[in-house]
Amino acid sequence: xxxxxxxxxxxxxxxxxxxxxxxxxxxxxxxxxxxxxxxxxxxxxxxxxxxxxxxxxxxxxxxxxxxxxxxxxxxxxxxxxxxxxxxxxxxxxxxxxxxxxxxxxxxxxxxxxxxxxxxxxxxxxxxxxxxxxxxxxxxxxxxxxxxxxxxxxxxxxxxxxxxxxxxxxxxxxxxxxxxxxxxxxxxxxxxxxxxxxxxxxxxxxxxxxxxxxxxxxxxxxxxxxxxxxxxxxxxxxxxxxxxxxxxxxxxx
Amino acid sequence: xxxxxxxxxxxxxxxxxxxxxxxxxxxxxxxxxxxxxxxxxxxxxxxxxxxxxxxxxxxxxxxxxxxxxxxxxxxxxxxxxxxxxxxxxxxxxxxxxxxxxxxxxxxxxxxxxxxxxxxxxxxxxxxxxxxxxxxxxxxxxxxxxxxxxxxxxxxxxxxxxxxxxxxxxxxxxxxxxxxxxxxxxxxxxxxxxxxxxxxxxxxxxxxxxxxxxxxxxxxxxxxxxxxxxxxxxxxxxxxxxxxxxxxxxxxxxxxxxxxxxxxxxxxxxx
Numbered sequence: 109x110x111x112x113x114x115x116x117x118x119x120x121x122x123x124x125x126x127x128x129x130x131x132x133x134x135x136x137x138x139x140x141x142x143x144x145x146x147x148x149x150x151x152x153x154x155x156x157x158x159x160x161x162x163x164x165x166x167x168x169x170x171x172x173x174x175x176x177x178x179x180x181x182x183x184x185x186x187x188x189x190x191x192x193x194x195x196x197x198x199x200x201x202x203x204x205x206x207x208x209x210x211x212x213x214x215x216x217x218x219x220x221x222x223x224x225x226x227x228x229x230x231x232x233x234x235x236x237x238x239x240x241x242x243x244x245x246x247x248x249x250x251x252x253x254x255x256x257x258x259x260x261x262x263x264x265x266x267x268x269x270x271x272x273x274x275x276x277x278x279x280x281x282x283x284x285x286x287x288x289x290x291x292x293x294x295x296x297x298x299x300x301x302x303x304x305x306x307x308x309x310x311x312x313x314x315x316x317x318x319x320x321x322x323x324x325x326x327x328x329x330x331x332x333x334x335x336x337x338x339x340x341x342x343x344x345x346x347x348x349x350x351x352x353x354x355x356x357x358x359x360x
Numbered sequence: 361x362x363x364x365x366x367x368x369x370x371x372x373x374x375x376x377x378x379x380x381x382x383x384x385x386x387x388x389x390x391x392x393x394x395x396x397x398x399x400x401x402x403x404x405x406x407x408x409x410x411x412x413x414x415x416x417x418x419x420x421x422x423x424x425x426x427x428x429x430x431x432x433x434x435x436x437x438x439x440x441x442x443x444x445x446x447x448x449x450x451x452x453x454x455x456x457x458x459x460x461x462x463x464x465x466x467x468x469x470x471x472x473x474x475x476x477x478x479x480x481x482x483x484x485x486x487x488x489x490x491x492x493x494x495x496x497x498x499x500x501x502x503x504x505x506x507x508x509x510x511x512x513x514x515x516x517x518x519x520x521x522x523x524x525x526x527x528x529x530x531x532x533x534x535x536x537x538x539x540x541x542x543x544x545x546x547x548x549x550x551x552x553x554x555x556x557x558x559x560x561x562x563x564x565x566x567x568x569x570x571x572x573x574x575x576x577x578x579x580x581x582x583x584x585x586x587x588x589x590x591x592x593x594x595x596x597x598x599x600x601x602x603x604x605x606x607x608x609x610x611x612x613x614x615x616x617x618x619x620x621x622x623x624x625x626x627x628x629x630x
Binding site for chain 1: 561
């Protein structure tokens with residue numbers, strides 16, 4: 109579609125925004141030998157989990173002297189254990205300079221959102237760790253947009269970051285778009301585009317499928333393709349192996 | 361304070377002006393002081409249907425631009441003495457209707473009238489936006505066919521976002537669905553959408569169903585609001601709609617094709 113829409117020279121790449129969940133190592137102080145011992149200990153709890161993971165060093169809670177931080181040693185130690193240090197969340201200018209010196213990316217600062225299980229709680233659990241014992245740099249819970257009024261012809265509702273929930277019909281000639289999932293608690297008669305930034309796991313849910321177009325991450329279907337399957341009934345639409353699949357919503 | 365009601369549809373030719381004429385006449389007949397404003401600058405028709413086209417001296421745009429006073433422009437209806445008509449200009453541009461100008465006229469009318477009926481032009485352009493901007497309520501005139509329903513849906517969406525009430529964050533306009541040119545025989549044959557279909561799609565309360573009738577056309581040509589054809593089904597249907605607008609409970613009629621049912625309903629409903 110983009111080829112016909114854009115007859116100009118095809119580019120070798122495209123820039124897209126992406127939200128990637130990373131593991132952060134929150135450093136309190138740095139001692140080369142202790143660091144390696146602690147790291148080895150953590151990895152032994154869940155060897156599979158740590159293999160080849162990208163890691164961010166977070167210095168928000170660093171209590172030692174900045175000059176003691178040796179990023180080259182940290183990188184080297186981690187690499188010996190198959191962990192790739194990719195960046196640093198620095199708390200001050202000194203740390204940023206050190207990180208740059210080690211060619212590490214500077215991650216935007218701000219509050220680190222801790223998972224409900226704190227590192228302490230996770231460490232206390234004796235069970236095999238499938239969760240990361242370190243703090244995860246989870247993206248902020250994406251903003252969900254909730255609409256209670258009928259979406260009328262000519263109106264466009266956009267949830268650029270998260271899910272879109274509509275507690276009313278979406279009329280023919282209306283358009284609803286979301287970075288995440290789209291839920292329509294009513295008839296979907298207009299156009300619905302989920303995963304507009306490329307999220308292939310996004311889904312569309314509606315109580316009656318009468319749509320002019322449904323799309324997940326750029327894969328779309330029009331009524332001609334939809335009418336034989338789930339038309340005018342409650343369905344969900346998702347992407348499976350690059351094909352849009354319409355399946356009935358089971359009544360529970 | 362006057363109740364300001366816009367009669368609108370999006371689509372043209374569905375019966376906005378016919379409806380404006382009948383609703384304003386019906387309200388006035390019940391003793392409410394009513395004015396009906398024609399917002400269709402350049403394509404004015406209301407004065408024809410109200411049979412006052414030969415009495416137009418000054419118009420809405422003259423008043424907005426200060427070339428005439430409201431009292432000079434208002435035309436008193438000859439049949440119902442609490443009814444006034446503010447005609448549109450036939451020679452001006454639609455842009456002559458400024459927000460400030462319309463507001464000034466509506467505020468002035470609000471002081472003396474009980475009801476202000478705004479007869480909207482078709483489309484979703486400036487004139488239609490001005491007609492709905494100051495309204496408290498909307499009568500959405502729809503024919504039982506897909507394109508008309510779609511356009512009504514569009515205009516409902518515009519009222520949700522572009523009316524003064526929407527811009528000021530006040531309660532939304534009160535919406536009423538008026539289904540016109542309804543032909544139960546054709547609905548039964550599947551050639552027209554049914555009342556239920558339209559109600560289900562638009563999801564707004566039904567004010568009335570006006571049956572398709574030759575009387576409507578004849579009345580328009582004679583310059584007679586069809587509500588004054590009191591023996592006709594269309595006239596009675598408009599009378600029901602006005603009664604419902606005033607809060608009266610009336611059973612919907614003229615919705616089925618069976619002649620027998622039609623008469624029994626007529627005598628029962630009065």
